[in-house]
Amino acid sequence: MTPAARIAAAIELVERIEGSRTPTDAILADYFRERRYIGSKDRGAVSETVYAYLRRRGQVDWWIARQGWGRVGTTPRARMLGLLMLERGADAGEIAHLFDDGPYHPRRPNPDEQGIVQALAGYPIGHPDQPAWVSANYPEWLHPRLEAQFGTTVADEMAALDVPAPLDLRVNALAGSRDAAITALARDQIRAVPTQWSPWGLRLEKRVALQTVAAWKAGLVEVQDEGSQLVAILLGARAGMRVVDFCAGAGGKTLAIAAGMENKGQIIACDTSAKRLDGATLRLRRAGVHNVERRLMESERDKWVKRHAGAFDRVLVDAPCTGTGTWRRNPDGRWRLSEQDIVELVDLQGRILDSAARLVKPGGRLVYATCSILADENEAQVDRFLAAHPGFRVVPPADAWPADLPNPAAEGPYMRLTPARHGTDGFFAALLERGV
Template identity: 55%
Template sequence: MTPAIRLQAALELMHEVDSAPRPADAVVSAWFRARRYIGDKDRGYILEVHYALLRHHARLGWWLARHGREDVPRKRLLAWLALKEGKTPDQIERLFNGAKFAPAMLTDHEHALLVKLQGSTIDHPGMPEEVRLECPSWAVDPLRRRFREAFGQEMAAHLTPAPLDLRVNPIKSTREAMLGALRDHGLRAQASAMAPYGIRVDERPSLASLPMLRTGEVEIQDEGSQLVAMLVDARPGERVVDFCAGAGGKTLAIAAQMNNKGHIVACDVMDGRLKRGAERFRRAGLHNIETRFLASETDRWVKRHKGGFDRVLVDAPCSGTGTWRRNPDARWRAPEEQGLDSLVSLQARILASAARLVKPGGRLVYATCSMLSEENEEQVAAFLAAHPAFRAVPLNEAAPQLTNSAHSDYLSLTPARNGTDGFFAAVMQREGPRPGGPPTAIRDPFPE
């Protein structure tokens, strides 16, 4: 592809993402699957432009509004070429030349915009801090309360691309073997700092070129997500539930912890995601996993299996603020339409329902990929206050090897502090039987 054709392809992808209600990564994957003729180098450039535009969304919008222009994909691309790439109007005009498969020629109005932008850079002293840091208005106050004077540093860390983290499947291989295999492919790979089966690759290879992904020897999983699964501390022979399993990333890690022994149930309210997970389980050589579709968080299956599991993980739906490096479009899509308060209420309901599954002496792990206190510490505090049968297990007891958490009692990770996505996890234990007495009862908040 010529540079002009690449830009036109990036523009078409931008239109597709803007018009679709789905997350950008799903739209991007489908878009490229329909265009398998695009080579790796061209694909890499198109993706680079696409995600750069998402990471500069607020700043580009600010510049367009400043000059009275509509915020649409073509205008965003023109502004990015001028402000971030430093191209002159004449250079851009040679790319937007109207040739076959190239962008349409510039209009007089567009050329005038480029003249006004010439000599400027993407940042401007007149920008509000939240615009410069690409922080959506709904999240500014909660994140300022969470980070205080570190707000700017933390938000700036979210503007950098996320690394490629892999988790080795110990059922099929070892970290040492996979490090060697990746290096044989010419990749700069190193062991993760905290996750015992983690590998960080310091570049973005074509995933199709990595055979260990196809064989199930490794899975793509952020190091923070690996640590959440590690906190479950599932043992061989135990009964475990991954209550909001999705496509099964943490289920895979937990099943491997159990060395394929015992039983783990992967639950979700989205049947399609469970089916995708089932294929990953087979590829990984894991056969101790059952998938279970739930009609809702209070599905009757939960009541029928009260007190039946040693470990229950609730990886709750959340605002996704911790994943903004990896999913830069998420900051403009979250929280759900009903707002943060509605999301927090849903999390509380899911947590209360899943807690019924924990046996006396068993553990409940609540996790999010959010950095908002409302979804994390405050959510756990409210649960513990309402459920005296549970106590918080301090992090130094649950995982003494994790010493770099921002919170002393809970796992709390951020990109700026830990180099991972933003994650939170709390371990809670249901108290066992009192001496000479019955187990501490759990009040069922969802009577028939």
């Protein structure tokens, strides 16, 4: 592909993304699957441009509005022109070369787009006048919530969520050690280093196509952010226990729990999506996990829950959430989120937590977790639950964390992880114990 064709493909993809609720990575995968003739370097270049557009959209919009073109400057093409001018330092000549009506190239800029190009010439993407939500690229309406959460550190926290995430792996303890995985990856010229907190974690220096890597094919490693691994550790599931992963999805945390239980005991992986549960099947098989039963549920109030009330030692509720803690990986999420989404998700989370709590036996424990950094979904949700369920109490992470591991939450009642402080995605987890 020529550079211009790459830009044309990126614009087409952005148009699809902005007109859909489908995650960006899925849209990209479908697009390239339909066009297998596009080589790996071109796929990488197009994807990089798409993600740069999503990460810098707030700053690009600010500049376009500042220069007086806000009325016509919110189309994917206008924003792409802004990105090329502001972040990549293109000039009018380069724009004319890229947008030239050639085969598979973008069409020439219209008069309004030409005006935007001229107005942005020579400016860098950052500026001292940009408010916090502009410089860190998130919606203005979210700022009061984030400022209340992080106080004076909000700028640092949000800046850390505005950079690409590393690729983290979890070593499957059922298949080998972390040292064995490092050695196996090195045979494929992949350098991996141990993560700071998780005893199973590895971090790669650069992204790779793991599906072609021997260690992944053999089930020795799985993709999983270190923060997600720490949620599984907090659950404290041990060999021989009965465990429920109530919102199991594709099974990432289920796999980590099974490895921690040494394949002994029973795990019920529940979800309301047959597609997600089917996706977990291949992962479980590749990892050599055989103590997991998958259960499709009609809703969070499925009759199965009532029939098995009080029967489990551990219950994990990895609740559906805004995903604000994963913006490093999913920058599209910040522009799709609305206040109504938060209201609806908080209601759903409450219903799920209330129902799942019935499964916990006396003396058993439940972990409520989200990949959100918003208090509405986290502390406030736990406060509501405790008020309605006085038989549960909060167990601080410091009281439950393995003594031989570094503790990312040594103080406070909950585990709260952020990219700025821990180098992980943003996660929240509360450990709740049912009274005997």
